Amino acid sequence: MAGVSRRNTRDKTISAGKSPNYDNAANTRTRKSAARGRRGFNRIVTSTFAILLSIGIVLITIGFFMKNYFINPAKETVKPRVVTPLPAPKLMDLPMFQGEHKESLYWGTYRPHVYFGIRARTPQSLLAGLMWLGVKDGRYVMRHVCQDSDELATYGWTHHNGRDYGRQVLVDQKLVLTTSFLKSKEKDSGYGGDWAVRIEAQSEVLNEEMEEIAHLFFYVADEEGTALGLGNGASDDPDDFLLAFGSRNDVGNWELHLESKENFEFHYSGFKTHNIHNLSELVQTNLAIQARTTGRFQLSDTSDHASNILVFQVSAMIPFKADVAFVTKSSGSTSRLKERIRSLTGDSLSSHLEQKQEQFDNKFQRCFDMSDEINPEAVIVAKAALGNLLGGVGYFYGQSKISLPPSSKLVPGDNYISYWPAELYTAVPSRPFFPRGFLWDEGFHQLLIWKWDANISLDIIGHWLDLMNADGWIPREQILGAEALSKVPSEFVLQHPTNGNPPTLFLVLREFVCSIKKDKFSASQINDISTFLRRAFVRLDAWYKWFNTTQSGKEAGTYFWHGRDNVTTRELNPKSLSSGLDDYPRASHPSEDERHVDLRCWMHLAADCMSSISEFLEDSHIGKEYSLTAKLLSNFDLLNQIHLDNTSGAYSDYGIHTEKVRLSWQMVESAGGHPSRELLREVLEKPVLRLVPHIGYVSLFPFMSRLIPADSWILEKQLHLISDTTTLWTKFGLRSLSKTSSVYMQRNTEHDPPYWRGPIWMNMNYMILSALNYYSQVDGPYQDRAKIIYTDLRNNLIQNVVKNYKQTGFLWEQYDQKKGKGKGARLFTGWTSLIVLIMAESYSEC
Template sequence: MAGGKSAGKSKGGFGLSIQLIATAVLMAAAAAYFGFRGRGHFKPPVLSPLKAPMLTELQEFDAAYKDQMLWGSYRSGLYFGMRTRTPKGLVSGLLWFDPDDPNTLNQMRARHEASQGDGLSSYGWKRHDGRTYGTQELVDGEYNISLSMVGAAHPSRLKSFGPESGPGGDWSVRLQLSRTAGMPTRRRRISVVVYLGDEDAPREPWQVLPDGEVTDLRSGPAALLSGASSALGRGAGRWSLHAMEVPSSRFDRVFGAGLRRQRSAGGAEGEGGGSGGAGGELDPSLPEGTLEVSRAALSNLLGSVGYFYGSSLVRTGGPGSEPQPYWPAALFTAVPSRSFFPRGFLWDEGFHQLLVQAMYDIGSSLGLPAAAVGRYRAAAAALSDLAALRRLHYDDARGWFADWGTHTEDVQLATKTVVDGEPPQQRVVSERVTRGWPLPQFVPQFGYVSLFPLITKLLPAGDVPAAAAAPAPPSAGAGATGSAGGSGAVGPELTLQQLALLQDPGLLWSPHGLRSLAIWINVNYLVLRALSHYAAAGGEVGAAAAAAHDELRSRLLKTLVGNYRKHGYLYEQYDDETGRGTSSHPFTGWTALVTLIAAQEY
């Protein structure tokens, strides 16, 4: 009987296994079939523009504006380049090289695309208004190259508009070569190439070498090129390029749009102001050279505005899926760094606009539907609730605002040796090793996130409503560490407490500004703006905020102005111990905020 029971169990178990195996095989086959079928028939979603008013539809951007802005120094990634704001552009550029250097061709030593690897001592726009004129100086070893629209006596406009001018007007550029001051005197040559091309009539790759003949400019102005281009309007507007030599190793090139009489570059000179942006007088107590640096920062930002046309790539599927192109569109934007980030960056653009608004007031709204605006207003109101912020992010134990989440401090950075590649090679890699179990708690570091209530001006300057001192919510559960809640300082005491933390040298306060891994000018500017707001409140909070503002502003300006005058550049970030500029340069993304900091424009 025992044997029969045993046999029955064996048979039943075997039968169940057959069923499970058969089911698993069928499921795997079905998954493979539908997965293959799905991949074969998958169609990416249709990407279409948002149906909402566009900035370009504002009345400020009418036909007159488009005509005035047709031409500009919109080839941001070059040391110097002009183009039209059209999908297929009429483009112009400059390159130079040492014809006596055997490495010129072998190592591609010609200067054309802006690159930190070229090691220029300095370069950047010293004056630029974003519309009609500008001057740029490039110091390349023994050579000092000045590209300007400035005459000997008066600033000159890059573009002029007359009755005989075609679309976009006429523009002129003056190129001056000189020996860099302090360099040894020896006979050296430099070759300069100026070119103009039409993207609407491209050449084959093997036909890109320039056409033309050597022209002696000593006998007078010369017509170098002429033609027609759809970039200048319907019907392929006519254009011509002229050059002339002027004294002191300079020559001018004049571009004429339309059928018109030839004239010299001197005809482009006007009486406009030459400050290129930040003008006026600054506080004489500021570091020497602050006005010069402020003008250069804003001018280089405006001179770095570029025009791009094409499709952005977005990934609509999961990881590993092929990116899909957006619809073709134009992008007109300032670039953070011509040598390192010669393209638009969203997180810089907001700070760019702060500077641009200081010069040009758009003056009207986008006219978004009320329903769309309402959603943003509701979100803004929720995020402006100080009582809720205290309940969620105020660490009573430490007296500051902090992130809350599943976290552990018991983490180490370990190294290990791996073998990979072809042929196989050994390399040492670092990896994070977590030794403790993460628990719900406050992140116990004071960082930029701790400054957000101050930056967003949510801290009280006077008496605070009782709701802001609401008690803490129920405990986050077993194992949670840290005391959340709002049972600590309230009213002006809370603000004074945060101002004291701001100036604690053991936290973010340094001789060169507020630090994280480095000194970043964007966050420092936002803190200065908030301190200026609280300084106007008066009382104890106002006095403390004003003192912190003046000291932080002084430290930042000494660091930024000192670096520019010593090294010739503004930088993406600054070392928090030495104040030395680091990373990409010239960087006039958010670092151009030095102009607003100097002028106290918040």
């Protein structure tokens, strides 16, 4: 934003013809003329020349802007630079992500926003999913898309390996649904192999038979709009129904079979639409019409030859079990196909699922090596945390909407422009609330995923880095495709190219490099990681430079998060959404004088990681540049000079600030002349440049980054801030903002309750624990103190998360600092799943 402001000032000066050089030239020529008429003529010529030159410079300036904002000289078309991909080879084109690796991940539960959904990693996929009728307020309601308003007692994956197996339990009133997913690859199957789903409906009370009917709806849909064939149910096996069939370019011919030994009633309906995200409404409308005409909740048993969606209703008394098998037919005989169907249903499927669960349990113990102090109840929670994170990995395809700056009005159309069509394979923070990719969340997700499956982690990181534009910017929130867009309020859709997000992917990239140095990978893995880092380097370099130029402060080595609203009249403290910490209090009056200590530490992480990668790749020239930058940003004296409050020992932001700001109810006259009462910001004293006196997570970033020497008195002060109950310590974890802060637990607007102003967040607690663990092992006068605090904090976090999971059936976005109760989004198994690493005491060794 600063750069835009300065450019506009230059444009105004030029267009006004105020260049002193032009005036001096005109005066010189005027003085050389003796005749009065001659002087008048010269003035006209000179003025005309000056005007034309000024216009020329304006046009050159605009041309320069156009060149930098609109590029595509090869096609000679106007293409905004902000939506131009970085001109570098894509990471996902690497051989390591092709062949067997790509095929092994083709099918998956990659639709995290629905309770159960399957798709392939391809833009226009064949989809499958499950719906059922639940009961609310005495009425039937459709369950399909994850949402809190459904009021399920619990749901989520108890196990998921990220590749070919998952088990999920959903409790809706008295109904308990268990969905199991399995993939199988046979030599005669088509691309991506086969898959099976087991659906079990039981009573919540063990061994109790419910005198109720479960209405389940399994569907298959083709995003390409291709018509699907409706099966006739005929089969040599009376328990096997052919539901549907079709053919696709990616997997070839396919069939969908239903197998159940139970008695059930069967209905179906076909639909033709490209708006698959509205499928719930289509099915409900169909059921409502049938209910009015027949008095029963059943599908219409109608489908035409053009239907690209087929929905199958199975109604049966509880308990009930059914298996759905998807098989491809690239080769092989009919008998061989039947054999594969049998292997994916019935007793054979039961055996496969048991084997996969045992393999999951064994791998979990190998990867995380939980000590005996972690009781079995906590281990169950840890497995569910990992399973939900992996089961929440999704595949998305579409175009982000990018906000256009005011200076780009030359671009026709709306206030946004579309990014290029792109795919994203990513974990998501929360299936009901945030079922899409978030850049800064993803770095924390990968701290866990890479330890489970390094290849999946590299695949996800590669997808994210391939989203980088020509400037080195990555949109921080990815809303790709109609299904993802349907879950996002309109005010949050546009992405702003001036705004970044903490570059947390460097957290996991650093772990890859460190683990190679410690011989924790095989030779083939080292080769893959080396190949990945070598190609990724140009993107990481561009990403770092984008931060270093667009988010830099006025002084060398200072940074501030751009995008804060400096004219707001409604926010108590203008949010810094790009920082990831949203309403965490910064300087009261946003300006270019700001210095944000957390961003400085993120930049140190990035520079230090780039230095390590350069060293690993034996690129000494670039490595030296990054090494010098990392050294500058880790300069302890300079850090203290800029950000340290010597009295408290806390690190603080710097900017134009006053503590005397409040929200007060005021009468405001609307545009129509009608007065209304609104809660508005009121500033009671003139703000001044100063350190911002709020103690919280931001105050500990140098500590989290291990920039404080182990023998420094400042480390003692930081340990005191952490362990003091009047500041950050609670028996449930460290609160985000000290109780001494003037905005502690204060609303930011009439409608925005406190978010990062007190509640406990797992990602920051994990980073603080990692630093405590480090200082407890480094010689120094505060080593023992760090160990005691580490042990107590770790125990508090584990006990509280396990307690909440036991009581509610969920991991939560945040936890209340007073009572420890889960808050915010439930089923938040994004960075809250870091509790697994906390239990395993698995921290960075870099």
